[in-house]
Amino acid sequence: MTSNDTSAVLARAEAQFDETVARLTDYLRHAAISSDAAHHPEVERLADRIASDLAALGFDNARVLRLPGALPTVAAERIRQPGKPVVLIYGHLDLQPVKGEPWTTPPH
Secondary structure (H helix, E strand, O other): OOOHHHHHHHHHHHHHHHHHHHHHHHHHHHEOOOOHHHHHHHHHHHHHHHHHHHHHOOOEEEEOOOOOOOOEEEEEEEEOOOOOOOOOOOOOOOOOOOOOOOOOOOOO
């Protein structure tokens, strides 16, 4: 695939759309609210799950990084062509509090 050929990427994204939405929906079932200490165990469980999923997707050295007194972070690498540009993706796995929000269905 050349850098101008996006058809293969689009086809793969479309083929895996339902599975991807199901995985993301499952992540949202974790009440991983980092600002509430009562939910810190759920943040830990979600971090473990994401690291496991990244390893299953073929990422190298997928792991949960932990420091005493801090919430975990997940790191993984996928270096297939040394010397080529590197892309860094950063995202949050924690959620915001749900107290006082007008939910019509359970948030998790």
